[in-house]
Amino acid sequence: MSFTKIGVVGSGIMGGGVAEAAAGTGAQVVVLSRSVASADAVVVAIDQSLAKQVDKGTRDVQEAAVLRQRVRATTDLADLADSELIIETVVEDLAVKMELFRALDAVVSSSAIIATCTSTLPVIDLAMQVSFPERVCGVHFFNPVHAMTLVEVVRPLTASDATMAAVTDFVLACNKEPVEVKDQAGFIVNALLFPYLNNAVRLLEKDVATKEGIDAAMKGGCGFPMGPFALLDLVGLDTSLAILDALYTEYADSNYAPVPLLRRMVSAGQLGRKSGAGFYQYGK
Numbered sequence: 247m248s249f250t251k252i253g254v255v256g257s258g259i260m261g262g263g264v265a266e267a268a269a270g271t272g273a274q275v276v277v278l279s280r281s282v283a284s285a286d287a288v289v290v291a292i293d294q295s296l297a298k299q300v301d302k303g304t305r306d307v308q309e310a311a312v313l314r315q316r317v318r319a320t321t322d323l324a325d326l327a328d329s330e331l332i333i334e335t336v337v338e339d340l341a342v343k344m345e346l347f348r349a350l351d352a353v354v355s356s357s358a359i360i361a362t363c364t365s366t367l368p369v370i371d372l373a374m375q376v377s378f379p380e381r382v383c384g385v386h387f388f389n390p391v392h393a394m395t396l397v398e399v400v401r402p403l404t405a406s407d408a409t410m411a412a413v414t415d416f417v418l419a420c421n422k423e424p425v426e427v428k429d430q431a432g433f434i435v436n437a438l439l440f441p442y443l444n445n446a447v448r449l450l451e452k453d454v455a456t457k458e459g460i461d462a463a464m465k466g467g468c469g470f471p472m473g474p475f476a477l478l479d480l481v482g483l484d485t486s487l488a489i490l491d492a493l494y495t496e497y498a499d500s501n502y503a504p505v506p507l508l509r510r511m512v513s514a515g516q517l518g519r520k521s522g523a524g525f526y527q528y529g530k
């Protein structure tokens with residue numbers, strides 16, 4: 247089964263990336279945003295992402311133009327009524343996502359599938375907000391979407407085999423590698439990655455080394471493409487904190503308890519690349 251109309255809810259880092267990937271399957275894509283300004287911004291972000299790929303030679307200029315024409319942004323939820331697949335990419339906050347799922351239940355078609363891009367939250371809690379929980383699953387893309395090949399396809403207790411198969415086929419159509427995983431906080435990657443990132447902040451807090459030193463150590467010593475602080479800034483410190491909070495809620499394991507420095511930086515609005523400053527400074 248292939249989807250010809252796809253809705254993406256949320257226009258942040260992941261919303262833009264997922265919309266671009268979805269357009270790459272040949273589908274018409276509508277991105278739902280909360281304001282006209284953020285709807286305009288997500289279209290600009292997609293333009294910039296495609297332009298960068300063309301500059302790097304990883305995408306053909308013609309192909310980028312065709313893909314771009316398949317995406318439009320809206321602020322009207324009713325514009326998702328004919329979407330066959332809806333991918334939710336709003337802030338990592340269970341209450342916000344649950345409210346959104348209830349709103350989607352009233353609008354979407356009787357055969358639509360809804361997939362959440364949550365990094366850690368219980369997909370089952372979202373599935374139970376709609377009248378068709380068998381058609382809800384997780385589709386956890388990675389950031390930056392155009393460069394990362396993995397997608398975790400998350401199976402809540404309620405998902406039907408048909409839903410899992412359709413979303414897995416969609417992931418393959420995006421030229422990504424799907425890996426099915428149980429609906430458990432952090433799935434595979436974040437359950438393993440976030441204790442590492444959290445402990446890097448702990449080392450910094452204890453003055454064991456500088457952030458530059460820790461980043462250099464993990465790149466040079468482990469062959470990682472970027473160090474933990476560059477990665478936290480890329481993911482977003484608010485999103486990282488929400489992921490750790492969700493992991494700690496699920497497992498009550500002290501490795502997941504967010505290090506105080508991380509929480510303080512989020513309170514200070516130091517969110518990483520998206521706010522212009524996190525562990526490092528970024529030109530806006």
Ligand SMILES: NC(=O)c1ccc[n+]([C@@H]2O[C@H](COP(=O)([O-])OP(=O)(O)OC[C@H]3O[C@@H](n4cnc5c(N)ncnc54)[C@H](O)[C@@H]3O)[C@@H](O)[C@H]2O)c1
Binds near residue numbers: 256481
């Ligand atoms: N950043 C990453 O590396 C990454 C990777 C994979 C998955 N995710 C997941 O994707 C989702 C979005 O993350 P992001 O990094 O794009 O975040 P972001 O902060 O860049 O964007 C969040 C989006 O949610 C919207 N939003 C915020 N509050 C809202 C509300 N009350 N109601 C409706 N919309 C609201 C914002 O307007 C924005 O469009 C989260 O579930 C996150 O865990 C993030």
